[in-house]
Amino acid sequence: xxxxxxxxxxxxxxxxxxxxxxxxxxxxxxxxxxxxxxxxxxxxxxxxxxxxxxxxxxxxxxxxxxxxxxxxxxxxxxxxxxxxxxxxxxxxxxxxxxxxxxxxxxxxxxxxxxxxxxxxxxxxxxxxxxxxxxxxxxxxxxxxxxxxxxxxxxxxxxxxxxxxxxxxxxxxxxxxxxxxxxxxxxxxxxxxxxxxxxxxxxxxxxxxxxxxxxxxxxxxxxxxxxxxxxxxxxxxxxxxxxxxxxxxxxxxxxxxxxxxxxxxxxxxxxxxxxxxxxx
Numbered sequence: 001x002x003x004x005x006x007x008x009x010x011x012x013x014x015x016x017x018x019x020x021x022x023x024x025x026x027x028x029x030x031x032x033x034x035x036x037x038x039x040x041x042x043x044x045x046x047x048x049x050x051x052x053x054x055x056x057x058x059x060x061x062x063x064x065x066x067x068x069x070x071x072x073x074x075x076x077x078x079x080x081x082x083x084x085x086x087x088x089x090x091x092x093x094x095x096x097x098x099x100x101x102x103x104x105x106x107x108x109x110x111x112x113x114x115x116x117x118x119x120x121x122x123x124x125x126x127x128x129x130x131x132x133x134x135x136x137x138x139x140x141x142x143x144x145x146x147x148x149x150x151x152x153x154x155x156x157x158x159x160x161x162x163x164x165x166x167x168x169x170x171x172x173x174x175x176x177x178x179x180x181x182x183x184x185x186x187x188x189x190x191x192x193x194x195x196x197x198x199x200x201x202x203x204x205x206x207x208x209x210x211x212x213x214x215x216x217x218x219x220x221x222x223x224x225x226x227x228x229x230x231x232x233x234x235x236x237x238x239x240x241x242x243x244x245x246x247x248x249x250x251x252x253x254x255x256x257x258x259x260x261x262x263x264x265x266x267x268x269x270x271x272x273x274x275x276x277x278x279x
Contacts, residue, residue, distance in 0.1 A: 068154070071167065071194060071196050072194075074196055075199075076100060076154075076158060077100075077199075078100055078101050078229075079099075079100050079198065079200075079226050079227065080097065080098070080100075080228070080230040080231070080234065081097070081098040081159075081198075081223055081226040082224045082226070082234065083097075083222060083224060084096070084221075084224050085221050085222075086220055086222075087217060087218070087220075088217065088218045088219070091217075094109065095110065096109055096221075097230070097234055098200075099230060100157055103119075104116065105156050105157055106237040112128055112129055112131070112267075113129040113131070113235075113238070114126070114127070114129075115127050115237065115238065116151065122153075123141040124141060124144070124153060124156070125138070125140055125141055125144070126151070127139065129244060130260070130263070130264070131244075133260055134243075134244050134245060135245045135246070136245070136246050136247065137248075137264045138246050138248055138249060139249045140250075143249050143250050146250070147268075147273050147274055148273075157199070158199050158200060158201075159200055159201055159221075160192075160201060160204060162178050162192055162194065164180070165178040165179060165180040165190070165192065166178065166179050166180065170193065174197055175195055175196070175202070176193070176194040176196070177194075178191060178192040178193070178201075188207070189206070190204075190206050190207070191205050192204040192205070195223075198223075200223065200226070202223045203220065203221065203222045205218055205219070205220045205221075247264075249264075252264055
């Protein structure tokens, strides 16, 4: 699955720059509905069109239409990873923390935290924590399906789904160089360095194919360090056990606090999950 489209990429660049300047992490852009997730990251698209949960939420994760490449077939082990996200070559930097367990994937960003959970029945749900607002927004498997999202659990566990990218072995054993898309003045539109042992990208670079108003150029995710469990100095998942009010994503349109509802929906729009002013 490719990274976010150019519009989504520019929105993510805006988010990194705006967060560094303590502005609201959003940018004006046309509404866009993509079949991508995370966050999530993951700002990177996570979801191959052919590999997804079955249409019925009650069914377990469906197998992709084709087998993943051999370098992506290792079993992901629990780990905690620290990524840095930045505009290159000298833009602002954000610290992201990625915590992977067999049944959950946490991504902690400066402004909020995101978590994907896999139920024993194979259903995937999502929750976004807004610590400053002491609230979280929960997306049930049914709500994700309503938004047109079909989470692919193996991709979520690997930070991003790069299975369709062209690959060649790196000079370091167990690492692969991946590319996708046409070339730009700075190199391939999208490229990554993959670790078989970690089942994670060590680096992902996304270059803009054309200019745009505001920040442009390239955005890079780089793995800084990883450990079996989070270090004592790293942020804890789930808001460090804080008591937060949970809001159902399906109820955002009816929420009395319109400012918070708009804030939550703005992230959905930026990720391509819903059109602007959908409610």
